[in-house]
Amino acid sequence: MTAAVEIRGVRRSFADVAVLKGVDLSIRRGEFVALLGRSGSGKSTLLRILARLDQPDSGLVDGTENTAVVFQEARLLPWERVASNVAMGLTRAEARARVRNALDEVGLSHRWNAWPATLSGGEAQRASLARALVREPHLLLLDEPFGALDALTRITMHELIIELCDRHRPAVFMVTHDIDEAIKLSDRVLVIDQGRIDRELRIKRLADGSVAPDFGDKARADLLDALGVNRTARSRPVLLSAS
Numbered sequence: 001m002t003a004a005v006e007i008r009g010v011r012r013s014f015a016d017v018a019v020l021k022g023v024d025l026s027i028r029r030g031e032f033v034a035l036l037g038r039s040g041s042g043k044s045t046l047l048r049i050l051a052r053l054d055q056p057d058s059g060l061v062d063g064t065e066n067t068a069v070v071f072q073e074a075r076l077l078p079w080e081r082v083a084s085n086v087a088m089g090l091t092r093a094e095a096r097a098r099v100r101n102a103l104d105e106v107g108l109s110h111r112w113n114a115w116p117a118t119l120s121g122g123e124a125q126r127a128s129l130a131r132a133l134v135r136e137p138h139l140l141l142l143d144e145p146f147g148a149l150d151a152l153t154r155i156t157m158h159e160l161i162i163e164l165c166d167r168h169r170p171a172v173f174m175v176t177h178d179i180d181e182a183i184k185l186s187d188r189v190l191v192i193d194q195g196r197i198d199r200e201l202r203i204k205r206l207a208d209g210s211v212a213p214d215f216g217d218k219a220r221a222d223l224l225d226a227l228g229v230n231r232t233a234r235s236r237p238v239l240l241s242a243s
């Protein structure tokens with residue numbers, strides 16, 4: 001199957017510091033790829049290039065024409081109501097039905113007329129997800145989208161994102177600090193280190209979509225190794241940085 005998104009030999013420096021030193025990555029339609037890496041390792045830099053918010057100094061980037069991004073903060077316009085935030089960029093004719101569907105899909109129909117300031121953190125992220133999905137993106141970019149949510153809301157959002165991705169089948173690229181989240185949601189987990197993709201792990205799933213406990217333990221240990229994190233931390237949930 002051909003890749004929906006492909007980058008080859010991508011390099012990016014700021015001043016004289018090389019952050020990306022030749023990154024190759026391809027993601028197929030319907031594939032969920034997570035990227036782990038230490039703080040400052042270049043994860044958001046890579047995501048911004050995929051989002052066309054930044055350009056590489058050199059290298060090939062292909063398949064990023066129809067892309068939507070969800071960041072850690074919902075980034076809603078405070079002076080627009082929820083429905084108008086979701087409709088942003090759509091023509092008036094196409095907006096109404098599509099916005100209604102998108103809000104429905106994220107379970108936020110009842111808040112369509114609310115001001116962003118009155119939303120809970122989880123609701124704001126649902127609105128941000130609706131704003132991304134309403135465009136039917138081929139590539140969905142997630143930069144620590146659940147990082148600011150409490151543990152329970154995060155679990156609900158995980159279920160929601162799995163359901164939405166199954167239905168819409170975009171290529172997904174998610175940056176996260178949470179190893180367990182990466183294993184739970186992804187088909188493949190990558191680790192970036194020293195400006196390059198240093199490790200790639202394909203996640204094996206059982207028929208019900210879950211990960212076998214022994215595979216999960218091994219995946220976790222491998223990823224901790226790749227991240228250079230002390231092995232004694234293995235039995236606890238791992239967040240690589242508080243952000």
Ligand SMILES: Nc1ncnc2c1ncn2[C@@H]1O[C@H](COP(=O)(O)OP(=O)(O)OP(=O)(O)O)[C@@H](O)[C@H]1O
Binds near residue numbers: 037038043044243
């Ligand atoms: N516009 C910029 N100008 C200068 N330096 C930048 C710029 N954007 C990123 N950097 C630097 O590039 C490096 C990588 O930043 P990036 O935001 O990609 O890291 P990250 O892996 O996303 O980190 P975190 O996990 O903390 O979000 C950092 O040292 C950062 O300071």
Ligand SMILES: [Mg+2]
Binds near residue numbers: 043
């Ligand atoms: Mg970042």
